[in-house]
Amino acid sequence: MKFFPLVWANLMRHKRRTFLTTASVTLALFLFASLRSVITTLEAGAQVGSESRMIVQSAKAIVFFLPMSYRERLAAVPGVQAVTWADWFGGVYQDPKNFFASFAAEPESYLDMYKSDFTLPDDQRAAFIKERTACIVGQHLLDKFGWRLGQDVTLKGTIFQGDWTFTVRGVYHATNKAFSEDALMFHYDMLYERYPRFVEPGWYVIQLKDPSLASQVAAAVDSMFKNSSDPTKTGTERAFNASFATMWGNVSFLMNSIGMAVVFAILLVAANSMMLSARERISEVGVLKTVGFQDRLLFALVMAEAGMIALGGAVVGLGVAKVLYPVVGFTAMGFLPGFDVTPGTLALGVGIAVLLALASGLVPAVSAARLSAVQALRHLE
Amino acid sequence: MRVALVTLRNLTKSFSRDSQPIVVFDGLNLEFAEGSFTALMGPSGSGKSTLLNLIAGLDRPTAGTVTVGDADVSGMSLGALAAWRARHVGFVFQSYNLLPVLTAFQNVELPLLLTRLTRQERTEHVQTALGVVGLSDRAAHFPRQLSGGQEQRVAIARAIVSDPTIILLDEPTGQLDAKSAAEVLALLQRLNREFKKTIVMVTHDPHAAAAAGTTLHLDKGVLTA
Numbered sequence: 001m002k003f004f005p006l007v008w009a010n011l012m013r014h015k016r017r018t019f020l021t022t023a024s025v026t027l028a029l030f031l032f033a034s035l036r037s038v039i040t041t042l043e044a045g046a047q048v049g050s051e052s053r054m055i056v057q058s059a060k061a062i063v064f065f066l067p068m069s070y071r072e073r074l075a076a077v078p079g080v081q082a083v084t085w086a087d088w089f090g091g092v093y094q095d096p097k098n099f100f101a102s103f104a105a106e107p108e109s110y111l112d113m114y115k116s117d118f119t120l121p122d123d124q125r126a127a128f129i130k131e132r133t134a135c136i137v138g139q140h141l142l143d144k145f146g147w148r149l150g151q152d153v154t155l156k157g158t159i160f161q162g163d164w165t166f167t168v169r170g171v172y173h174a175t176n177k178a179f180s181e182d183a184l185m186f187h188y189d190m191l192y193e194r195y196p197r198f199v200e201p202g203w204y205v206i207q208l209k210d211p212s213l214a215s216q217v218a219a220a221v222d223s224m225f226k227n228s229s230d231p232t233k234t235g236t237e238r239a240f241n242a243s244f245a246t247m248w249g250n251v252s253f254l255m256n257s258i259g260m261a262v263v264f265a266i267l268l269v270a271a272n273s274m275m276l277s278a279r280e281r282i283s284e285v286g287v288l289k290t291v292g293f294q295d296r297l298l299f300a301l302v303m304a305e306a307g308m309i310a311l312g313g314a315v316v317g318l319g320v321a322k323v324l325y326p327v328v329g330f331t332a333m334g335f336l337p338g339f340d341v342t343p344g345t346l347a348l349g350v351g352i353a354v355l356l357a358l359a360s361g362l363v364p365a366v367s368a369a370r371l372s373a374v375q376a377l378r379h380l381e
Numbered sequence: 382m383r384v385a386l387v388t389l390r391n392l393t394k395s396f397s398r399d400s401q402p403i404v405v406f407d408g409l410n411l412e413f414a415e416g417s418f419t420a421l422m423g424p425s426g427s428g429k430s431t432l433l434n435l436i437a438g439l440d441r442p443t444a445g446t447v448t449v450g451d452a453d454v455s456g457m458s459l460g461a462l463a464a465w466r467a468r469h470v471g472f473v474f475q476s477y478n479l480l481p482v483l484t485a486f487q488n489v490e491l492p493l494l495l496t497r498l499t500r501q502e503r504t505e506h507v508q509t510a511l512g513v514v515g516l517s518d519r520a521a522h523f524p525r526q527l528s529g530g531q532e533q534r535v536a537i538a539r540a541i542v543s544d545p546t547i548i549l550l551d552e553p554t555g556q557l558d559a560k561s562a563a564e565v566l567a568l569l570q571r572l573n574r575e576f577k578k579t580i581v582m583v584t585h586d587p588h589a590a591a592a593a594g595t596t597l598h599l600d601k602g603v604l605t606a
Contacts, residue, residue: 002494009482287478290439291492291539292467294460373439377474 003297007304014277018309021273025313025356026320028266029349033321035255036345041336042252052211053113055240056204056221059231065200066230074204077220079213084109085201087191091155091164091184093145100141101183102155104191113205117176124149124170132190136170138181140329155184160195180337205237263352270360274306278364285368286376295369302368306361307354314353318346383414386547386579387436392445394431394602405431406602408445413547418573418580420593427599429583433549436581437470438462450546467495471540475552477532479524485511485535486520492543510542511535513576514568530561537568541578548572550582554589566592 011018056074058064065087075083086105092098107129111120120128120136128134137147147153147168154165166186174181192199208217218234225232285298322341324330331337392409395402405428413419421429434440435447438454447454452465466472471492479488489510493503511517514534524532533553540548550569554562570592572578582593590596598605 002500005487006483006491006494009480009487013482283478284480287474287480288491289463290437290466290470290472292463292465292470292495294463296460297495374434377439 003301003304007301007308010277010281010301010305011308017273017277021270022309022313022316024266024269025310025353026317028262029314029317029353030321031262032259032352033318033341033345033349034325035259036348037321037325037339037341038255038332038336039252040342040345041339044338050116050237051214052208053237054206054208054214054217054221054234055237056206056232056234057202057240059222059233062203064230065202066204066232068200070204070225070230070232071201073224074206074221077206077217077224079209079217079220080206081209082109082113082207083204084113085188085204086110087188087199087202089155089160089164089186089191090158091160092158093153093155098145099158101180103183103185104188105185106188107185110185110205113207114179117179118172118174120170120172127169131167131169132187133165133167134169135166135184135186136172137168137184139171139173140181140331141184142168142171144182144329153184160191160199162194164190166190174337180331182331182337206234263356267356267359270306270309270356271363274302274309274360274364277305278302278368282371282376285371286373286378289371289373289376299365299369302365303357303361306365307357310353310357310360311350314350314356318349322346383416385412386415386417386450387411387413387581388446388448389432389435390446390448392435392447393443394428394435394440395443404602406442406445409602409604411597411604413579413581415579416573416577417595418569418593419582420590420596421581421583421599422585422587422590422596423599423605426601428602429599430551432599433472433551433581433583436547437472437549438466464495467492468543469546471537471543471545471548473533473536473540473548473550473553475555477524477529477536477556479532479535479539481524483523484520485516485522485524485527485538488524488535489538489542491539496543506542507538510538513541513572514538528561529557530564533557533561533565534568537565537572541572541576545578547579547581550580552584552586553582554584554586562586562589 056066056070058066071083071085074080084106086103089102089104091102093100111125111129124136128136135153142148149168149171151168152165153168154163157164166184172181188201206217208214214236221234222232288298318341325339325341330339332339389409389411392406392411394405396405397403421432423429431440435442436449436454438447438457442455445455449469452469454462454465457465480491483491486507489507490503493506498506508517508520511520514537516531516534516538519527519531519535524535527535537553553569554565557565566589569580569582573580573594580593582589584590
């Protein structure tokens with residue numbers, strides 16, 4: 001601790017350089033934490049799906065519809081307790097940048113199916129079910145656009161063309177962290193009425209009587225439609241969510257790569273800065289050695305400088321990322337519900353900062369330690 | 382008859398420059414008595430500064446021994462030498478060599494950071510040293526806020542703050558005007574007479590040499606007078 005003033009004084013020798021180097025480390029670790037959190041949020045989302053719910057989708061691709069006639073046949077499969085269905089709508093509000101999750105679903109059965117994942121007041125539930133043009137929205141989405149109960153909201157369809165006006169009759173609160181509050185749900189019938197010859201369910205959701213029946217039910221469903229024109233692919237909701245995460249696999253790789261590239265670039269900046277700083281002080285190393293400072297102490301002092309820059313940058317960068325996203329309620333338009341910087345990401349960030357300190361400080365620290373006092377003092381002449 | 386504090390026995394120092402061997406000392410024998418104030422004079426390249434470096438343990442002899450008090454300086458490891466230097470040697474350079482980012486107080490405190498003294502004890506020692514060199518009121522000043530003479534006095538305070546066995550000075554008045562040089566020399570005389578410090582000073586300046594009790598002349602590594 002008694003050497004702290006010496007380390008601090010050396011850091012403050014070139015305030016601007018120290019600030020810029022620390023700021024670059026801050027930015028690098030902020031970006032790292034942000035990109036890493038996209039991956040961890042996607043992975044977390046894949047883990048929260050229910051094991052007792054199954055998704056039945058087209059075996060051809062998720063963009064293909066399944067016949068409405070499957071509803072009754074699915075309900076008759078042994079082990080199935082309830083069935084509901086939905087369609088992805090994909091509308092925008094006023095401007096293309098106001099894109100969020102919107103889908104059409106069969107209201108009553110869908111709300112029953114997901115009653116454990118969010119809360120909706122009974123009167124709002126009843127109002128929503130009763131009115132064909134009604135919709136329910138998540139609290140976060142309502143706040144984001146300043147909507148209120150009873151307000152008419154017009155979305156522009158991106159898949160189903162035209163203007164679609166819904167009346168907000170309910171606001172739900174997610175009880176599951178990974179269940180998005182940035183979504184809008186309206187009646188499947190409204191979609192069907194406008195496109196009767198086109199629209200059918202995009203996917204079915206099955207409630208199992210017992211989660212242990214999952215593989216049995218999946219096999220029964222898929223074999224039932226195997227030779228039809230619309231074969232199915234059935235899996236648990238968790239597996240369904242995980243498949244979305246897998247689709248993001250390349251994105252994860254890309255984000256990891258970008259994150260590492262940024263950190264590496266900053267490493268070069270920090271290392272260059274540390275070496276420049278050490279080179280300017282060769283004669284001072286000679287003076288300190290003459291005074292009696294030992295090689296290992298000089299090594300430690302240079303490493304302490306590198307450590308303060310890297311860890312200072314890490315604390316700010318990671319701290320801002322940890323605090324900022326929850327404060328602004330960032331969810332990437334509802335596609336990353338529960339977006340947060342996890343303790344694991346913070347620990348990884350600190351680990352990177354330690355490596356950054358070691359890598360940027362090692363060369364100048366070793367140079368300072370190995371330099372003989374006479375050599376260093378000669379640098380002065 | 383005073384006891385020898387520094388003893389150089391059969392001292393040989395050579396190095397190579399551009400593959401050419403250069404012999405600085407070849408079997409030099411020399412003693413500096415405890416409590417003496419010696420000026421080392423001689424032309425450039427005569428080995429004056431090399432001699433100071435060898436006594437301070439900053440450089441190693443090719444052959445022969447350097448003894449300071451009970452310590453065989455030439456036989457110590459690098460780590461032991463650094464620790465010994467912190468305790469027993471005060472070194473003053475021609476160009477002061479204060480750390481520009483530290484105040485006068487912090488510069489003087491540097492050798493004490495290597496001791497087990499408490500913060501309070503270190504503060505007392507630094508204030509005493511700055512008082513001896515007459516700069517108590519400049520403790521909070523940075524080197525750039527001091528004159529050359531004041532900087533050199535701070536450097537002397539740094540050299541004496543740990544109460545070393547010997548003070549080595551490499552042309553301490555080389556960059557000072559006459560008035561500042563006289564102040565520094567008077568200070569050195571006081572340290573020698575009042576505090577009984579053993580001082581070895583390299584200088585080109587006959588006026589500076591006159592302040593010392595003894596003057597030795599080196600030429601091509603050989604004592605000439």
